[in-house]
Amino acid sequence: MKLKEExxxxxxxxxxxxFKVCYIYAEKDDIEDYYQEVxxxxxxxIPKFRGESSVLTWIYKISLNTCISYxxxxxxxxxxxxxxxxxxxxxxxxxKRLQIDELxxxxxxxxKLEKAVILLWLxxxxxxxxxxxxxxxxxxxxxxxxxxxxxxxxxxxx
Numbered sequence: 001m002k003l004k005e006e007x008x009x010x011x012x013x014x015x016x017x018x019f020k021v022c023y024i025y026a027e028k029d030d031i032e033d034y035y036q037e038v039x040x041x042x043x044x045x046i047p048k049f050r051g052e053s054s055v056l057t058w059i060y061k062i063s064l065n066t067c068i069s070y071x072x073x074x075x076x077x078x079x080x081x082x083x084x085x086x087x088x089x090x091x092x093x094x095x096k097r098l099q100i101d102e103l104x105x106x107x108x109x110x111x112k113l114e115k116a117v118i119l120l121w122l123x124x125x126x127x128x129x130x131x132x133x134x135x136x137x138x139x140x141x142x143x144x145x146x147x148x149x150x151x152x153x154x155x156x157x158x
Contacts, residue, residue, distance in 0.1 A: 007043055014059045018042075020123070021060070024107060024115050025067035034067050041066045053132060060120065060133045068112045106155045110148065117141065118148050 011018070022034035041062050049058055107115060113134060120130045127141040136144070 003046060006046055010042060010046070010055070010059070011039060014056065017056065017059055017123075018063050021063035021067055021119065024104075024119050025071050025112075034070055037070050038063045038066045054129075057129055057133055060125075064116050064133065068116075071112065102156065103152075106152050109155055110151065114144070114148050114151070117144050118152075121145050 018038050026034040116134050127138045130141045131138045
């Protein structure tokens with residue numbers, strides 16, 4: 001398969017994953033910039049992919065690393081940031097939509113590593129895959145998830 005065809009197939013298949021990662025790290029006006037940066041990194045990385053992890057894990061790593069690097073270049077004051085969730089999963093259920101808006105607002109107040117861990121956990125990834133993607137031990141993932149949950153509870157009570 002040619003490089004261009006492989007790239008188009010990857011982006012088509014994993015565009016939702018890429019978008020979710022960009023969505024967590026970017027402010028509303030910057031989401032497309034982050035998305036484009038991730039696509040550039042995927043394009044550059046295709047020839048280097050050796051299949052040592054699943055394609056999904058590889059896409060997550062590229063997306064997370066690119067967004068974190070891009071965020072460092074553009075420092076933001078996250079504490080005062082407005083919630084950026086514009087895509088609602090439950091259009092017909094206002095209560096669920098408000099809960100999702102609140103969750104994403106709180107997640108945006110976490111640090112970069114915490115965002116990555118909780119995003120992957122919310123996606124249903126197992127501890128081993130999360131550990132592989134973010135570069136920490138499986139035991140540390142469990143500890144971090146519990147601490148993040150506690151932190152989110154505290155933030156929601158403020």
